[in-house]
Each structure stands twice: as C-alpha cells, then as structure tokens.
Amino acid sequence: MNRTLSIVVRRLGxxxxxxxxxxxxxxxxxxxxxxxxxxxxxxxxxxxxAVASLREARGLDDxxxxxxxxxxxxxxVGDLGESIYMQGVAINSILWRRVGHSVLLAMTAFIMFxxxxxxxxxxxxxxxxxxxxxxxxxxxxxxxxxxxxxSGVILITVFAVQLQWLPIVSVIPIGESIWQNLxxxxxxxxxxxxxxxxxxxxxxxxxxxTVMNSDYVRAAILKGMPRKYVIFKHALxxxxxxxxxxxxxxxxxxxxxxxxVETLFGFPGMGSLLMTAIxxxxxxxxxxxxxxxxxxYALSTMITDIMYSYLNPRIRFQGGQR
Amino acid sequence: MRRIIGITLLILLxxxxxxxxxxxxxxxxxxxxxxxxxxxxxxxTPGVWDGQAFSMNSSIYEYLVxxxxxxxxxxxxxxxxxxxxxxxxxxxxxxxxxxxxxDGTDFTAEDVKFTIERTQDPGLGHLKKADFEVVASVxxxxxxxxxxxxEEARPTFIYQMTDYNMAxxxxxxxxxxxxxxxxxxxxxxxxxxMIPKESAALERNENYWDPNLPHLDRxxxxxxxxxxxxxxxxxxxxxDIVPFITPNIKNRLDEIDGISVISPYQEQRFIAMAVDQxxxxxxxxxxxxxxxxxxxxxxxxxxxxxxxxxxxYNETPIMNALAEYKEIPHRGRDIERAKELLAEAGxxxxxxxxxxxxxxxxxxxxxxxTVQELAAPAGFDIRLRGYTRDVYLSQYWLNVxxxxxxWGGRIDPSMLLALAFKGGxxxxxxxxxxxxxxxxxxxxxxxxxxxxxxxxxxxxxxxFHENGALLNVQVPYLVAIxxxxxxxxxxxxxxxxxKYMDIK
Numbered sequence: 001m002n003r004t005l006s007i008v009v010r011r012l013g014x015x016x017x018x019x020x021x022x023x024x025x026x027x028x029x030x031x032x033x034x035x036x037x038x039x040x041x042x043x044x045x046x047x048x049x050a051v052a053s054l055r056e057a058r059g060l061d062d063x064x065x066x067x068x069x070x071x072x073x074x075x076x077v078g079d080l081g082e083s084i085y086m087q088g089v090a091i092n093s094i095l096w097r098r099v100g101h102s103v104l105l106a107m108t109a110f111i112m113f114x115x116x117x118x119x120x121x122x123x124x125x126x127x128x129x130x131x132x133x134x135x136x137x138x139x140x141x142x143x144x145x146x147x148x149x150x151s152g153v154i155l156i157t158v159f160a161v162q163l164q165w166l167p168i169v170s171v172i173p174i175g176e177s178i179w180q181n182l183x184x185x186x187x188x189x190x191x192x193x194x195x196x197x198x199x200x201x202x203x204x205x206x207x208x209x210t211v212m213n214s215d216y217v218r219a220a221i222l223k224g225m226p227r228k229y230v231i232f233k234h235a236l237x238x239x240x241x242x243x244x245x246x247x248x249x250x251x252x253x254x255x256x257x258x259x260x261v262e263t264l265f266g267f268p269g270m271g272s273l274l275m276t277a278i279x280x281x282x283x284x285x286x287x288x289x290x291x292x293x294x295x296x297y298a299l300s301t302m303i304t305d306i307m308y309s310y311l312n313p314r315i316r317f318q319g320g321q322r
Numbered sequence: 323m324r325r326i327i328g329i330t331l332l333i334l335l336x337x338x339x340x341x342x343x344x345x346x347x348x349x350x351x352x353x354x355x356x357x358x359x360x361x362x363x364x365x366x367t368p369g370v371w372d373g374q375a376f377s378m379n380s381s382i383y384e385y386l387v388x389x390x391x392x393x394x395x396x397x398x399x400x401x402x403x404x405x406x407x408x409x410x411x412x413x414x415x416x417x418x419x420x421x422x423x424x425d426g427t428d429f430t431a432e433d434v435k436f437t438i439e440r441t442q443d444p445g446l447g448h449l450k451k452a453d454f455e456v457v458a459s460v461x462x463x464x465x466x467x468x469x470x471x472x473e474e475a476r477p478t479f480i481y482q483m484t485d486y487n488m489a490x491x492x493x494x495x496x497x498x499x500x501x502x503x504x505x506x507x508x509x510x511x512x513x514x515x516m517i518p519k520e521s522a523a524l525e526r527n528e529n530y531w532d533p534n535l536p537h538l539d540r541x542x543x544x545x546x547x548x549x550x551x552x553x554x555x556x557x558x559x560x561x562d563i564v565p566f567i568t569p570n571i572k573n574r575l576d577e578i579d580g581i582s583v584i585s586p587y588q589e590q591r592f593i594a595m596a597v598d599q600x601x602x603x604x605x606x607x608x609x610x611x612x613x614x615x616x617x618x619x620x621x622x623x624x625x626x627x628x629x630x631x632x633x634x635y636n637e638t639p640i641m642n643a644l645a646e647y648k649e650i651p652h653r654g655r656d657i658e659r660a661k662e663l664l665a666e667a668g669x670x671x672x673x674x675x676x677x678x679x680x681x682x683x684x685x686x687x688x689x690x691x692t693v694q695e696l697a698a699p700a701g702f703d704i705r706l707r708g709y710t711r712d713v714y715l716s717q718y719w720l721n722v723x724x725x726x727x728x729w730g731g732r733i734d735p736s737m738l739l740a741l742a743f744k745g746g747x748x749x750x751x752x753x754x755x756x757x758x759x760x761x762x763x764x765x766x767x768x769x770x771x772x773x774x775x776x777x778x779x780x781x782x783x784x785x786f787h788e789n790g791a792l793l794n795v796q797v798p799y800l801v802a803i804x805x806x807x808x809x810x811x812x813x814x815x816x817x818x819x820x821k822y823m824d825i826k
C-alpha cells in the first residue's frame with residue numbers, strides 16, 4: 001500500500017512539473033502565432049491608431065514575462081482571465097459550461113466504445129482465425145481507417161438525413177439545456193466509437209491471443225477448468241492491461257481534443273470553443289483551453305499508470321513503472 | 323453465457339438510438355420567433371464593432387437615420403427631421419420624443435452628443451474617429467435638438483450617421499464594462515440572454531416608440547464558427563436565416579424547396595496596383611492589365627453569376643448601384659493590345675509580379691486565381707500570395723505592389739475616396755497622389771449642389787478608367803432564408819432591419 005502511495009505522490013509531483021513547463025510553452029507558442037490580435041479584433045477599418053490604443057488597453061504591449069507572470073498568477077488562484085473579446089466576461093463563465101458538455105459527450109462515447117470494443121476484441125481473440133474473428137477484424141480495420149470527419153458525414157447521412165432518427169447538427173436550442181437534448185450526443189459519440197473501436201478491439205484481440213497461448217492458461221485448461229472460467233478469471237485480467245493503457249492514453253483526446261468531431265456536428269463543447277478561439281486569435285481563451293487539455297492528458301496518464309500498477313503487481317513491487 | 327451477452331449488446335446497440343431519438347421534441351410555441359445562425363462575433367460594442375453579428379446589434383441599437391432598403395432614401399429613426407445651414411457646415415437634428423432605452427432611461431440630445439463625442443475618445447480606438455474629426459462641437463439647445471458644428475462644409479455629413487458603428491448609445495450606461503456582455507440601446511428588440519460565443523436570445527421591446535413594430539416576439543441567434551454547420555442547421559429547420567454564404571452553398575441550396583438565397587446588396591473587391599512601385603508605376607502596365615480582364619469570366623468564375631446579375635466589374639471606386647455611378651462601356655478584352663502596351667512599357671517578354679490577398683476572405687482566392695489566369699496570356703506571370711486576413715491586413719496590405727482587399731459598399735462614397743484614393747489617405751492602397759484627383763475628392767466632399775457633385779464624380783470615374791490603378795469587382799453578399807420569412811430588409815449599410823420582418 002505504501003508503495004502505491006509513493007507512486008501516486010511521485011506522479012502528482014511530476015504532473016505539477018509538467019503543467020508548469022507546459023504553461024510556459026503554451027504561452028510562447030501562442031505568442032509566436034502569426035497575426036495580430038488587435039488587428040483581428042478591429043478588422044479592416046482599423047486605423048493604426050485604433051490598433052495601438054486597443055493594444056494599450058488590453059495590455060498587449062507589456063513585456064512577455066510580465067504578461068506570463070500576470071497570466072500564471074491568475075491561473076494559480078483559478079482565475080483564467082477575460083476573453084480578449086468579451087470584456088467583463090470571465091473565461092471561467094464561458095469555459096466550464098463547454099467543458100461540461102464535452103465531458104458528457106466523452107462519457108457517452110466512453111460508455112459506447114469501451115464495452116463494445118473489449119467484448120468484440122475478446123471474442124475475436126478467443127475465436128482466432130475463425131469467421132467471427134475475420135468479421136470483427138475487418139470491421140475494426142474499416143472503421144479505424146475512416147477519419148472521423150468521413151465517418152461523421154456517413155453517420156449524418158444515414159441516421160439524420162435518410163432515417164431522420166437523429167438531428168443533423170448537435171446544437172442545443174436556445175433556452176434549453178443539454179439534458180433536454182441528449183439525442184444530440186449520440187451521433188458525435190458514435191463517430192468517436194468508430195475511430196476507437198478498431199484500435200481497441202485489435203489491441204484486445206492480440207493481447208487475448210498472447211495470453212490464451214501462455215503456459216498458465218494452457219495448464220488451467222488442461223487441468224480441466226471450465227473454459228469460461230479460464231477466460232474470465234485468469235486470462236482477461238492480464239489481457240486487459242495493454243487495452244487499459246491505450247484507453248488511458250486516449251482519454252485526454254476524448255475529453256479535450258474532439259475539435260474535428262465537435263466542429264463537424266456544431267456541438268457546443270470545448271473543442272469547438274478552442275477552434276473559435278484560435279480562429280479569432282483570442283489568446284487568453286486559447287491558453288485556458290490548451291492548459292486544461294494538457295492537465296486532462298497528464299491526469300489521465302497518471303490514472304492509467306496507477307491502475308496499471310494496481311492490475312500488475314510486478315510494477316508495484318519494482319517501485320515504479322518503466 | 324456469451325450468447326446472452328452478445329444478444330444483450332446487440333439489443334442495446336439498436337435500442338439506444340431509438341431512445342435518444344425519442345428525446346427529440348418540438349416545443350409548441352405561440353410566439354413568433356426567428357432563428358439565425360451567424361459567425362461568432364468579435365467585439366460588439368458600437369464604436370469598435372468589427373461588423374459581425376449584424377442581426378443582434380442592428381436589432382438592439384438604433385441610429386439617427388436609416389437607409390430605406392427599397393428606395394435607398396433616408397428614413398427618420400431617432401431623428402425626426404434634420405436640416406443643414408451654411409452649405410453643410412452646421413447640422414441640426416430634431417429628435418424623436420418619448421423614446422426610452424432598454425434600461426428605462428429617456429433618450430435625449432445628451433445621448434447623441436455623447437455618441438458623437440465618443441468617436442474621439444483616445445482610449446477607445448473608435449473606428450469612426452477619422453470620419454468625425456471634422457466635428458468642431460456638438461450643442462444641445464434643448465432635450466430634443468442637437469446642433470453639430472463642423473470645421474468645414476460637408477453636405478453629405480448625414481450619411482456618416484448611418485454607419486453601423488454610429489449606433490446611438492446611452493450617456494449614462496457603462497459600455498466599457500457592459501457593452502460586450504449586455505448590449506443596450508433603444509432598438510426594437512432587447513437582450514434577454516446571451517451565452518458568450520454560443521448564442522443570444524432577443525425579445526421584443528414592449529416600449530418601442532413605433533407601436534406597430536416589431537412584428538416578431540423573439541430573435542434567437544446561434545453563433546456558429548463553421549458555415550457548413552450553419553447551413554446544416556438551416557437544412558434541418560433549426561434556423562431560418564444564414565447570412566454570408568458562398569456561391570457554392572447557394573448552388574446547393576437552390577435545389578432545396580422552402581429555402582431561398584437572396585443578395586440584398588453587393589460588396590466590393592478592390593484589386594489595387596501601387597503606382598509608386600514596379601511594375602505598375604507605368605500606366606501602360608496598368609492598362610495592359612485592364613485589357614487582359616474579361617468581366618463576364620470574372621463574374622462567372624468568382625461569383626458563379628452572370629455579369630450584372632449579382633456581380634459586376636468596373637475600373638473605378640464607385641459601385642454601379644449608386645446614383646453617382648457613370649456607366650463607361652468596358653474596353654473589351656484585347657490580349658494583343660495588352661502585349662503591345664507591355665512591350666512599350668519595356669516588358670516585351672512579359673513580367674512577374676506577386677498578387678497578395680486574404681485567402682480566408684470570401685471570394686479572395688477565387689478572384690486571385692481568375693486574375694492570374696486572365697492576365698497570363700498577356701504576359702503577366704502572377705504569383706499568388708494568400709495569407710489569413712489578419713496577417714494580410716497587418717503585414718501586407720498597403721505595402722505590396724498588387725493586392726486584393728474587400729470593401730463594404732457606402733451610400734456616400736466621398737469619405738472612402740478621401741481615405742483610400744487621396745494623397746496621404748490612411749487606407750491609400752494604390753499610393754495615388756494625383757493633384758487632379760486630390761482636388762476632385764475635395765470638391766466632392768464640399769460641393770452643396772447635388773448635380774454639380776455628380777459631375778465631379780463622373781469626371782473622377784473617367785480619369786480612373788484611363789489612368790487609375792484599380793480594378794473593382796462587385797461580389798454578392800448572400801443570405802439564405804427560409805421561405806416562411808417575409809420582409810427581410812437589408813440596405814447597403816449592411817444593417818438588417820428585423821423590425822419589419824414577419825412570419826407567413
């Protein structure tokens with residue numbers, strides 16, 4: 001137990017270090033982005049005078065480190081600043097609503113693709129080289145090969161345009177909340193499932209095959225244990241390890257990087273907010289979004305590591321993962 | 323066991339979409355609502371408003387006068403009458419009485435004075451600062467009279483008051499703190515709820531000064547970053563109006579019943595040739611470029627429309643929709659003549675030049691490619707340099723020899739001429755400094771007699787046709803609307819007038 005605790009503490013430490021380094025890199029990257037935010041805000045009719053006074057008013061002319069310091073000191077106490085456009089509106093009031101939507105979408109997708117791909121992966125692994133394996137593997141490869149903007153369009157065409165079961169776009173009608181419009185989650189989640197299914201089911205299949213051919217499983221089968229018992233009690237736990245790593249590594253993407261999917265469906269989540277922020281050079285908002293996504297990535301990797309060490313005692317007892 | 327799990331999963335897979343689909347409901351509303359999908363706006367406070375979210379701002383704010391979308395004449399709004407003295411040097415406005423702002427305060431002459439004086443606020447970066455530097459003082463003899471004294475005569479000054487950044491603001495409202503989150507004016511609709519970067523709900527202003535307007539109860543505006551997503555919303559009957567669509571989308575929507583695409587007005591794209599840089603410092607090179615152009619091909623390939631039907635081409639800064647326009651027949655495409663001119667100018671083997679433009683601005687890339695293709699046979703080797711619009715405007719515009727820039731139309735083009743074609747003008751992209759044109763622009767600005775003014779305009783256009791450094795392509799501004807919407811009005815000021823709109 002102490003070992004696990006020390007792993008957690010050490011991982012938390014490196015998480016904080018990662019975030020500090022990343023915050024600076026994000027700040028620098030946004031800084032060297034081409035284009036001028038004041039020019040962008042004011043448009044073509046901006047005179048040089050107007051651009052200069054806007055830069056002055058927004059503090060864009062201050063030295064780099066001073067601006068970085070100002071930003072970080074705000075972030076530390078939870079103040080992400082104001083959008084460069086919406087003066088008087090805190091980013092906190094824009095961002096968290098979108099994050100909530102994105103989390104809901106990520107969870108819906110997660111509930112859909114994780115059991116589905118693990119189940120079919122195990123099935124394919126157990127039935128290696130049989131017909132069901134071929135079908136599952138073919139389907140997995142096919143969906144994996146389609147980028148989400150292609151599978152998304154196909155899904156829209158089938159479910160929204162032809163069958164008319166689901167809305168074409170995933171917008172929340174004005175005056176309603178997302179809870180009254182859960183149907184908008186399904187198509188984006190399904191297109192994420194398309195991307196993830198092939199990936200995870202293939203990983204699950206190959207690790208299942210490896211485990212099923214290992215000596216201890218063969219011994220268990222030979223000594224007459226029921227096959228179901230062997231698969232679910234002995235093989236599955238070990239065969240899940242690589243799959244969990246893959247799922248964990250994709251959690252960051254799932255919770256913050258769904259820019260293409262959200263934009264395609266017009267879903268009001270964090271990905272489409274980031275897209276808007278980048279398009280309009282809304283520097284503080286870009287920084288807030290990217291930092292949050294970084295934090296989610298770091299956190300999900302950490303949770304994966306901890307789960308991994310729980311599932312695999314060898315790592316726990318060697319005192320850290322390699 | 324495995325079979326049971328398999329079957330369960332299969333059932334789930336089929337059942338879940340149906341459950342979700344069941345959640346889709348249609349709220350039966352008695353209210354008349356119009357739904358709009360617009361670009362995500364930048365700054366929206368009038369003065370620094372960048373010209374997005376027109377449906378929202380034009381419904382919340384009002385102006386002293388409006389342009390009538392049908393006649394092009396001035397309509398009284400917050401000013402009921404106006405007159406000018408001393409040949410356009412003094413302007414007196416009588417204001418409408420009994421008008422209140424959405425926060426309940428009365429609209430008076432103080433608010434007009436505040437709005438005009440605000441243009442010169444050094445901390446604001448007001449976009450109309452240059453145009454209003456001519457104002458010497460603003461007097462308010464009583465609560466409903468405003469007298470504007472100008473430094474010099476400006477017989478067409480009133481048109482400045484129709485500019486979208488000249489919405490009348492309340493002198494007692496804190497626009498610095500609230501302008502972006504709680505816009506407030508005297509308009510026919512008021513802000514009910516705004517979710518930043520996502521949506522805005524406007525409701526009918528019960529205290530609107532015209533008891534017969536507006537016809538609608540609500541305007542629901544979605545801010546959608548992606549135009550394709552906006553069009554999907556229109557096709558899915560989730561919105562009724564989508565502005566700023568492209569010709570490609572228009573062609574697609576033309577096939578769909580119940581949706582129409584209209585073009586309330588046209589915008590301009592100026593292809594500017596800098597007269598103080600090679601190769602366009604020689605008028606023969608500029609003429610050669612003009613001889614290489616084909617207006618019909620430009621209209622078809624850029625706007626996917628016929629010349630004169632939504633798109634237009636001329637070689638002067640004046641739009642063909644304006645009374646000041648002088649129709650000069652096109653010279654006709656003549657590649658041989660263009661080659662001769664180039665040879666005379668010292669380029670017998672043709673020449674290379676960069677054409678810089680904003681690649682993400684509507685029609686920018688199409689126009690650049692068309693010009694490149696049309697000019698090639700005459701010996702112009704044009705290299706295309708496309709940049710995102712902010713990079714283009716901040717780093718290249720006004721500095722490069724050959725460029726394409728978008729310009730909105732103006733009811734009164736005199737100010738545009740002074741800023742863009744007079745020596746020392748702040749947006750002088752052709753770098754022209756011709757005494758004869760400088761003089762004509764000054765005369766246009768100060769001439770009281772409309773007929774004489776029109777004469778000056780004609781003179782200017784003839785000069786441009788022969789010597790100018792400009793190709794002017796008019797492109798359509800396109801709006802897709804559901805056929806149930808009636809009376810969509812939007813004049814050249816770009817401000818849609820939702821108060822007249824109704825639902826069939």
